[in-house]
Amino acid sequence: MSAGVPIRLTVNGTAYDVTVEPRRNLADVLRGACGLTGTKLGCEHGVCGSCTVLVDGEGVRSCLMLAVQAAGRDIRTVEGLAADGRLHPFQEAMSAEHGLQCGFCTAGFVMLVVGALDADPSVARDPERLDALLSSNLCRCTGYEGIRRAVLRAYGG
Amino acid sequence: MKPAPFDYVAPAELSEAVSALAERPETSRVLAGGQSLLLLMNFRLERPTLLVDVNGVGALDTITVTGDALRVGALARHRAFETPAVAPGALGRLLSRVSPFIAHPPVRVRGTMAGSLAWAHPQSEWCATAAALDAVIELTGPSGSRAVTASDYFLGAFRTVRQPDEIVTSVELPLLPESDAVGVAFVEQHRTHLSFAQAAAVVALVLRDGAIAGARIGMTGAAVRRAREAEDWLAGREPEPAVLARAGELAAAAADPYQELHAGVEYKRHATGVVVRRALTEALRDAQDGRGRA
Numbered sequence: 153m154s155a156g157v158p159i160r161l162t163v164n165g166t167a168y169d170v171t172v173e174p175r176r177n178l179a180d181v182l183r184g185a186c187g188l189t190g191t192k193l194g195c196e197h198g199v200c201g202s203c204t205v206l207v208d209g210e211g212v213r214s215c216l217m218l219a220v221q222a223a224g225r226d227i228r229t230v231e232g233l234a235a236d237g238r239l240h241p242f243q244e245a246m247s248a249e250h251g252l253q254c255g256f257c258t259a260g261f262v263m264l265v266v267g268a269l270d271a272d273p274s275v276a277r278d279p280e281r282l283d284a285l286l287s288s289n290l291c292r293c294t295g296y297e298g299i300r301r302a303v304l305r306a307y308g309g
Numbered sequence: 310m311k312p313a314p315f316d317y318v319a320p321a322e323l324s325e326a327v328s329a330l331a332e333r334p335e336t337s338r339v340l341a342g343g344q345s346l347l348l349l350m351n352f353r354l355e356r357p358t359l360l361v362d363v364n365g366v367g368a369l370d371t372i373t374v375t376g377d378a379l380r381v382g383a384l385a386r387h388r389a390f391e392t393p394a395v396a397p398g399a400l401g402r403l404l405s406r407v408s409p410f411i412a413h414p415p416v417r418v419r420g421t422m423a424g425s426l427a428w429a430h431p432q433s434e435w436c437a438t439a440a441a442l443d444a445v446i447e448l449t450g451p452s453g454s455r456a457v458t459a460s461d462y463f464l465g466a467f468r469t470v471r472q473p474d475e476i477v478t479s480v481e482l483p484l485l486p487e488s489d490a491v492g493v494a495f496v497e498q499h500r501t502h503l504s505f506a507q508a509a510a511v512v513a514l515v516l517r518d519g520a521i522a523g524a525r526i527g528m529t530g531a532a533v534r535r536a537r538e539a540e541d542w543l544a545g546r547e548p549e550p551a552v553l554a555r556a557g558e559l560a561a562a563a564a565d566p567y568q569e570l571h572a573g574v575e576y577k578r579h580a581t582g583v584v585v586r587r588a589l590t591e592a593l594r595d596a597q598d599g600r601g602r603a
Contacts, residue, residue: 174317175314175350177311177312177347180311196310196352197351198347198412198416210415211415213419215347215351216343216344216419217343217419218317218340220319284413284502285414287413288414288502290503
């Protein structure tokens with residue numbers, strides 16, 4: 153039962169040919185087989201959002217998706233945001249607005265916000281929708297106000 | 310934690326999925342959105358020996374209007390219902406008011422309405438919606454498909470008439486009539502954005518000549534997810550505040566809440582009455598707005 157299955161994951165535009173057991177979730181395979189440890193695993197039941205990555209452009213909990221389900225799909229992680237040595241504007245804004253303290257939740261928040269706001273920047277101008285989005289993830293250093301300011305800074309709220 | 314080992318198949322055809330499930334139905338699980346199943350597997354509260362992943366069955370990824378119903382395929386995600394354009398008229402308004410209460414955006418991208426009905430969590434928003442509208446749930450197994458109305462479908466918390474070798478392949482929600490003034494509402498009580506409902510109510514009201522011609526009330530609960538006594542009380546009466554309050558009391562009396570860490574049975578029963586009354590009040594306003602629209 154549950155022998156390894158060869159799959160190809162496309163992460164940040166790079167193909168990774170890996171052999172995984174079906175029971176491995178996407179987050180573990182990104183961290184282990186692909187060596188992309190920016191994605192963090194917190195609660196492993198979809199509550200904390202630290203493992204949020206983009207699959208085909210949409211933010212998902214990578215602890216609640218099997219790696220075999222992600223084969224052939226376009227995966228983006230926090231490692232794929234910087235381009236030409238420059239951070240993504242939202243990463244810059246998180247730094248400028250002190251949107252993090254311990255940093256454990258940061259990759260998840262960054263992917264949550266980049267996935268939603270790059271697709272629809274108008275969320276930044278709607279406090280109710282922005283609250284609903286940011287409450288998807290947990291930050292226990294209570295950086296929410298800093299994260300909110302970072303959204304407004306990067307996406308012109 | 311991590312899931313225990315299991316076999317995994319991801320067929321592209323429904324017939325293949327049904328055949329795979331029929332091999333050992335008691336220890337197999339169907340994977341659609343996985344937003345409940347995979348977390349339970351992470352905690353090893355579910356330990357299937359075979360996972361039948363239906364995400365590759367394209368025929369299940371549909372939302373269509375057929376006759377007088379909205380037919381929702383098994384792969385329609387919660388997020389699709391965030392816009393009222395998902396269905397004509399009052400049904401679209403209702404679904405778009407319920408959907409934002411389900412978990413949060415990254416879960417709504419994956420989770421499915423059909424999966425919610427298959428799981429039958431007592432606090433499920435979609436189960437309350439299906440109960441209110443008496444949705445028709447299509448179950449497909451080795452001997453073919455059968456249609457079960459929501460009133461016959463729910464047996465209790467996490468219990469339905471679905472057999473282990475059956476897949477919930479679609480849900481049909483009746484379109485709400487346009488000829489009358491129809492009002493819809495959804496009201497939920499929960500501790501935080503991340504919490505399950507402690508109590509929730511789905512209401513559809515039809516008004517005629519200033520009186521309530523018909524009411525449908527769904528609520529969170531185990532075996533009782535529809536407030537029939539309250540519906541009967543409302544029929545034919547004028548929508549006065551005292552009438553709506555009495556309906557809330559009847560719904561609360563009929564409800565079958567369970568004890569939770571932060572909410573006892575009596576609290577949840579009380580809260581159910583309150584959210585039903587508030588939802589009726591909002592639905593009345595929605596119907597009056599509707600007359601303005603027309």
